[in-house]
Amino acid sequence: MSGNTLGNLFAVTNFGESHGPAIGCVIDGCPPGMPLSEADIQPELDRRRPGTSKFVTQRNEADQVEILSGVYQGLTTGTPICLLIRNTDQRSKDYGDIAQSFRPGHADYTYWRKYGVRDPRGGGRSSARLTAPTVAAGAVARKWLKERHGTTFHGCMTHVGELAIGFEGWEHVPNNPFFAPVADVSAIEDYMNALRKRGDSCGARLRVTARHMPVGLGEPIYDRLDADIAHALMGLNAVKGVEIGDGFASVAHQGSAHGDSLLPGGTFESNRDGGVLGGISTGQDLEVAIAIKPTSSILVPRASLNTEGQPVEVITKGRHDPCVGIRATPIAEALLALVVMEHALRHRAQCGDVAVPAGFGAAAP
Amino acid sequence: MSGNTLGNLFAVTNFGESHGPAIGCVIDGCPPGMPLSEADIQPELDRRRPGTSKFVTQRNEADQVEILSGVYQGLTTGTPICLLIRNTDQRSKDYGDIAQSFRPGHADYTYWRKYGVRDPRGGGRSSARLTAPTVAAGAVARKWLKERHGTTFHGCMTHVGELAIGFEGWEHVPNNPFFAPVADVSAIEDYMNALRKRGDSCGARLRVTARHMPVGLGEPIYDRLDADIAHALMGLNAVKGVEIGDGFASVAHQGSAHGDSLLPGGTFESNRDGGVLGGISTGQDLEVAIAIKPTSSILVPRASLNTEGQPVEVITKGRHDPCVGIRATPIAEALLALVVMEHALRHRAQCGDVAVPAGFGAAAP
């Protein structure tokens, strides 16, 4: 139950601080015999990497991952895989001014109150930098799920601040630094430029999806698939809301229209439930949306307190993302993959023998 | 990691099916020496109980809880507390017609695909009836948190279907079967009457809050307080969305306005973050909203499949809630309490020695 571990059968234990010597994770439970090298992981880290456009933090980190264990002669051995990422571009002096005061809306205050001590350099453990090990672990899960079930994970930004982006096609996502599903990102760039000029930050809304899902993943009560998805994604820095399927729009629905009718062969007429019924996967695409709040590290001065309890004005210099949502797409995909991986392993532990019934074509996991 | 357990230090293991002999739970980890009897638990079960108005299922269950263990001479002993609720009003014949076919939007299908076998009587394990043990366990957590930290939990319905209810005051909530914070519920009754006449169901939106929260509850990464809240509440039957604080509205916010400024004494100017920063409680009220979809057990005929994979039309007779959100308020409060309880115990395990800093008046947990 260690608080910094995600999953039990595919357990990812995350460690590190933004400006410490290194960050990383240990994956315990990866099935043996899967080909794995740094080259399988690095591309996902590169998608999340800082410094890729002028709209994200200018910190220059190679985010080079090193596999320290669990792989021999290019194959996973079934033993724990430690993934290490050295921090190389720490400039801790940038943060000197916030060591003794609290950014409004930031974990500065709660870490200090919880632990009585905190590492303020770059936000320490609360930095979004700590999502890199999650992305690395997610790449391992994605590889296994792709090879075994054909399952793939996809995400895009649908809103940035007040701007609704629209959806023109998944093919546009890899072609712009916003993970936006549109051909022309000039409106986004204009929005972000205006924001940067004001020294301000904004929120974002993302969509994440899993395709070619196994049927039957999830537990009846408490550890449902949707519950674990919500846990993983609400646990991502700055996320304040999670929806599955139609989410909050379901409130105004009526049952006669909402329920996704089953069609012959075990397909569905619609996917308002986002691929989960009763906490268990239907085989339809998982459809998840998350709300990301604006970062609290901004140049606009804000009223706050210092550690003596005295009022201060806080301005956050240093290198920050004006919209943490921009780089969040690969992270959200990784988190979704980790949840699916956990339940895929759990499924074969408990229900590995259950056969696909005749007339329901989808392959069981 | 058993899938039907919530929490680790205050671990609630849920068992039972809607029409089996009994439902219940085992609570492992309740601190010793707390006065506890059935009278502490029954009132919460009565709030959730079916048959309390014509707008909820007419199943007539006393939902009488029995403490089977863990209490001696009126005090908790620190050993597991088993809470048992006998099922008394099963009418399984009502469900005969759905044993071989799947309600659109219901767990019927996914349970069958996952396990190859399912108990169809009253929805079996996927029935909302299984929230009763959660409510019972929540009552135990609520008592301890109230006595030790003064923490209390409150919820209300804010939307039913297309109808926004408004907020006139918490004092109205106990006075109507909708848990609505308004004096006059005739609009809600009219809405529900029209719905029942059509044999249809609708969704709902609920607000849940915790007051007098300890500061410092939650883990940095993965098992954050907000993540665990999202897990618990998304795991509730029919929930499709969870928000903390301003939730999805945060997307359109800018950092200069969003961050909650700290005021002298450790209070805050606003609570847009809903009492959680960086996954750790601030001491402000927890503010959570959930979206509940319309139930799939309706009289309106729907197209579906049977277990042979053949197209059928499904009509669900039997006794059902046309809006499961109506009775969900005490359940959502209980789930929030269970999450806070878990983190309160975890906090004193790890950070029990951390003192409240001078100038920050709020008592640490």
Added chain:
Amino acid sequence: MSGNTLGNLFAVTNFGESHGPAIGCVIDGCPPGMPLSEADIQPELDRRRPGTSKFVTQRNEADQVEILSGVYQGLTTGTPICLLIRNTDQRSKDYGDIAQSFRPGHADYTYWRKYGVRDPRGGGRSSARLTAPTVAAGAVARKWLKERHGTTFHGCMTHVGELAIGFEGWEHVPNNPFFAPVADVSAIEDYMNALRKRGDSCGARLRVTARHMPVGLGEPIYDRLDADIAHALMGLNAVKGVEIGDGFASVAHQGSAHGDSLLPGGTFESNRDGGVLGGISTGQDLEVAIAIKPTSSILVPRASLNTEGQPVEVITKGRHDPCVGIRATPIAEALLALVVMEHALRHRAQCGDVAVPAGFGAAAP
């Protein structure tokens, strides 16, 4: 991590006190589709039941198990199985004299110090009666392992007090109340009669074994199969020692003689390691021995303290086993089965795809 749960994938949560209304357990993780009824469980409970001879406690408990959940139409559904055993023959007045004082060598003292409160009736939660739910859960695990892998579990008493029993054959074990592998138990009876006459108690040594073991169960470090066996068996009341294979005799061995040589087909020349190498099963029989201390509930007066810290003399009347080892055989078998079950499920989660190599005939799990 709740302290009263054994296992994660096949998680058994134990509840109850000796003289409370009921004892029982919840099994979470049993694979679906297995035929199961009380008739599969009751025989194992009957083997452990009190009152079966004059050498065990005369408490008259039917130990009738009731399945409250998780089974539908005679098949496990994959959902939690609650097993309930009502207490019927409580005579709490027998224990009035020990409510305020501590039996030397008994949990009376430690429970009181840990929790500040305890249920003294019949030893409360520390009673050996709480092994009944373990036996019941073990029966479920045994059934699944037998059906799927052919694995069976066997135990016998090898020493009672100073008396070495010898081994004449497994066929004698069911034919006497001592689970002794000998035809003539008169020596044991004489020993026990003399002991009873003195109002004293004695220890015992048991052997437990699993046959037709799957190969490859266990984790490399920490949660090794042998470690989990030691955990389960040392956790049994009054156990003070656990050995695997040659156990403490291995200390005097030399490597040239100790190592079990592999023979063609994946069999072994000997089994000094008791079926486990590097924490992982070899496919040989698991061989385990345990040491059970004499019970502390005796008629011989002993010096002790009361809850005021004052010296008292303690005599324990009431109904007690003069040798708790006598009834421990079915319990030890059940515990071994629960550990094997956990690792069998874990194995198919992580390594389900690993094939049996050519030339190594034993079937993989």
Added chain:
Amino acid sequence: MSGNTLGNLFAVTNFGESHGPAIGCVIDGCPPGMPLSEADIQPELDRRRPGTSKFVTQRNEADQVEILSGVYQGLTTGTPICLLIRNTDQRSKDYGDIAQSFRPGHADYTYWRKYGVRDPRGGGRSSARLTAPTVAAGAVARKWLKERHGTTFHGCMTHVGELAIGFEGWEHVPNNPFFAPVADVSAIEDYMNALRKRGDSCGARLRVTARHMPVGLGEPIYDRLDADIAHALMGLNAVKGVEIGDGFASVAHQGSAHGDSLLPGGTFESNRDGGVLGGISTGQDLEVAIAIKPTSSILVPRASLNTEGQPVEVITKGRHDPCVGIRATPIAEALLALVVMEHALRHRAQCGDVAVPAGFGAAAP
């Protein structure tokens, strides 16, 4: 439940292989605010280090530990502590001959059968080298327990092969490479020299103890303190038996003599139960003994199989400990400390408020 993690509240996740780039662990749950640096950990690693005498492996590893996270300005921050130890003296060619065949009595075979693939270099993950991270994590637990409760951990070798060592005093233990509690180790040296000359290996018996124990640590059923001690120590490489207190000698005891009588002030007349009653600590010293089998990496030729299933003769060259028990004392101490740490944190989570009763002088944890 990841298999390579020890503990839940003080969770140690171990990673690495003998000849991979590095080994290490992540500690999640260390209380914040404790002074910690590499200098607190290195001395314990140095006690376990290879190459310290001619009777242990000649592999020359500095075993230099690096703290990668969780410490800021010399204080623990409450966040995960990653401890890294680079492997520097790998000579994998020494092991080429065992990559395709199995040492009798070694994990070679079971890893290969479990995973279908294994890292044979230096035993890969089954190497005793992987105990170094355990020792490092144990040093952190020992520091906290010493500072908070005054608890200390001590171990010594009591038997090497057929040779009983005797006990002259703890003060001798640091003065010889055998951790032997005697002034003159020439008999041990003679025994070991003869063994080395034969190219053989031998077993050992160790004693481990904890002093100044808190009262009340442990759970009633399953996760008892003694059960967790047995789990931790049976999980150590080559251990085949664990005893608490009088262990297997208790079998021949009678209750009238065995039970440790309580004396005024909450002390005891004897400690036959080794500091644990009913799974919960009494406050007496924990007394544990373990049996270690002879290592299977010997120069004496043995019959075995290769991966093709063909008979081969195996001789293990390379650098090996002829008695792995020699270096096991600091490891066993560390494991005992980790178990006590886990239960100390668990105790303050659940029973933190229970007061020491008047007349029972020992301080509660």
